[in-house]
Amino acid sequence: MSLETYKPGSYPNLPPPAGTVGVYGWLKNNLFSSVSNSLLTILSVILLYYLIDSIIGWFFFDAVFDADSKIECRKINDGACWAVITRRVGQFVYGFYPEAERWRIDLTFYTMFFAFAPLLYPDLPKRKWLLWFSGIYPIFAFILINGGFFGLPKIEYSLFGGFMLTVILGVSGIVCSLPIGILLALGRQSKLTVVRTLSVCFIEFMRGVPLITLLFVASSMLNYFMPPGTNFSILVRVIIMFTFFSAAYIAEVIRGGIQAIPKGQYEAADALGLNYWQTTRFITLPQALKISIPGIVNTFIGLYKDTTLVVVIGLLDPLGIGRAALADTKWNGLSTETYLFVALFFFVSCFAMSRYSLWLENKLNTENK
Amino acid sequence: MTFVNNLWRNEKSREIIIQLLVLLSIGWFLSWLVANVDANFKALGKDISFEFLFIPAGYDINQYLIDYNNRDSHLRAGIVGLLNTGLVAFFGIILATVLGISVGIIRLSKNWLASKIAYWYVEFTRNVPILLQILLWHGIIINTLPHPKKAINIADVTFLSNRGFYIPKPLTENGIEFVYLFFIIAIIFSILFYKYCKKKQDLTGAQYPVFWINLSVIISLPLFAFFISGMPISLEIPALKGFNFRGGMHMSPELAALTFALGIYTAAFIAEIVRAGILAVDKGQREAAESIGLKPSKVMNLVILPQARRVIIPPLTSQYLNLTKNSSLAIAIGYMDLVATLGGISLNQTGREMETMVIVMLIYLSVSLSISALMNWYNNKAKLVGR
Secondary structure, three states: OOOOOOOOOOOOOOOOOOOOOHHHHHHHHHOOOOHHHHHHHHHHHHHHHHHHHHHHHHHHHOOEOOOOOHHHHHHHOOOOEOHHHHOOHHHHHHOOOOHHHHHHHHHHHHHHHHHHHHHHOOOOOOHHHHHHHHHHHHHHHHHHHHOOOOOOOOOOHHHOEHHHHHHHHHHHHHHHHHHHHHHHHHHHOOOOHHHHHHHHHHHHHHHHOOHHHHHHHHHHHHHHHOOOOOOOOHHHHHHHHHHHHHHHHHHHHHHHHHHOOOHHHHHHHHHHOOOHHHHHHHHHHHHHHHHOHHHHHHHHHHHHHHHHHHHHHOOEOHHHHHHHHHHOOOOOOOHHHHHHHHHHHHHHHHHHHHHHHHHHHHHHOOOOO | OHHHHHHHHOHHHHHHHHHHHHHHHHHHHHHHHHHHHHHHHHHHOOOOOOHHHHOEOOOOOOOOOOOOOOOOEHHHHHHHHHHHHHHHHHHHHHHHHHHHHHHHHHHOOOOHHHHHHHHHHHHHHHOOOHHHHHHHHHHHHHHHOOOHHHOEEEOOOEEEEOOEEEEOEEEEOOOHHHHHHHHHHHHHHHHHHHHHHHHHHHHHOOOOOHHHHHHHHHHHHHHHHHHHOOOOEEEEOOEEEOOEEEOOEEEOHHHHHHHHHHHHHHHHHHHHHHHHHHHHOOHHHHHHHHHOOOOHHHHHHHHHHHHHHHHHHHHHHHHHHHHHHHHHHHHHOOOOOHHHHHHHHHHHHHOOHHHHHHHHHHHHHHHHHHHHHHHHHHHHHHOOOOO
């Protein structure tokens, strides 16, 4: 300590004490602020070391990327045998869609970004024009993928598979379930007893049973409920079930949003003389949807992840393709590699969705911060 | 015409008209479905009957909590499956709760590294489908763990192999009742002691180390009884006989994979719930508690947690419910739960899709509806009383 004295008003600007700034200060504050904290840091470092040490080598350095069978893989090196993926990457992406027609899937996939961009990013230039494209996109995608028009050969649904099937199921489920979910949420809040009871019954039933039982219903029983002789594709039946299932969850999320709107909003709307649909359209929904964005996106992510369940009723989503590959005696026992690969795909897409929801939430947050 | 117009203009009568129309169209739709089912069943020569429940099931179940063999009825097979669902849900919920609360708290810790690890744990596990995780764990146990002959040996009593996990099994002998009795006495004592201390604290502010005293009582009393009654518990240690282990308690690879996957997956959601619950407590509460000089542990236990609990418990219960519903994915790895027995093999053998699915769905539905009813009751009880 210096004993220097200063005249009032002439204190020099001293630098902050060493140990509170810079790398050292950061380490001290964030990793070693107390004895227990230091212990936690050391434990974490040890955990990380073991994880990285055992995983990185297996994952990259000792891994084999091309071989004809598991035995050959093991001859080359003892790490992961990614050959099971690289040899079947086409199947993992397109299922059994004929190779000559795969450009149709690619085209649908790339144009999907143009269709979704104006919906996802409200500030996009020329948004009005792109919205027209978004409107016709479902028909466009159906014609391209399904075929049967304009000289495109028709492709059987049973050939659909891989990540393409995941995206088809996920996107159509998401697109169809939002409007139904909104209607159910409104129905549940309705003054009309009959409408309210019906909505509650539907929502509680869908939320109360596991999705897999609904898929069993779709695969084995739904035809009983149709007029004799109707036979519509399993893909459509599954999409219907996914839609109903996630619509029930979305309805609950949006109901939370509707209930969070202050009562004064409705009173103000009544005072303005708006009728029910005007109130809903201009007052209730814009606010309720904004509040419930995180919940809605979480439901979408859940639906997207749940598309893997179709493997249980025999559709060939990436998991189904993976299991088929594992059933091949050449690749028998490489389950970790196969499932990790599929897991990586889901992680990337779901993580992106949750990041988008965070971004949108911040953007729409008009409250004072 | 004006009469109709007036009916439509009047709010009351319009509501009635709309509801009648909805009711009629739904009724028409349902009767259409029923007529279709009827026509389809007639065409196939089927009927609806639940008699199949009482004929022998004829298939084996490798994991059962109550006695079962393939001559037992479908009904009993279903009950075995239901109990198996309960078993995996029980283990899964314990694992998920312990892991989830720890990760949630670590995520909020001031330690940068630990909180980042917790963050990435949450992101990785909750963004990967649960079915995939179940298959992954099952594959790891089946394909990478060694054969029973080379099983991973933990202290010569526990063995991990690709046929499952073997742990020592406690065998009870005469005199065990004595230990149970003392255990119950210890529990009753600790509840009474807890209540007494709480009352005392409310009245005078004096605090006792309730947790440690109760813990030592609960451990020492049964231990005392155990020794004076001549050590009536012995351990049956699994031993390698031929190609597999005999004796001890066996956790099949399916049960283990399902427990791990469900526990680890749900833990990520629970961690987020716990974190959100703690963050939801007003900052001023913590500051006030600190400013009156409470220790950090007291701040947590007396101020933060009681308030966070109100926010945490409802979504926590719905996660437990989700875990139970997700356990139906057991069918993918061949664990015989309710869906795999009654909704799987029984369905295929008897061809009674309608009946089996209705039973399975009703069981799940009644479980989740009763738990939501319980939650509504709790919410009303725990609601902040507005003044």
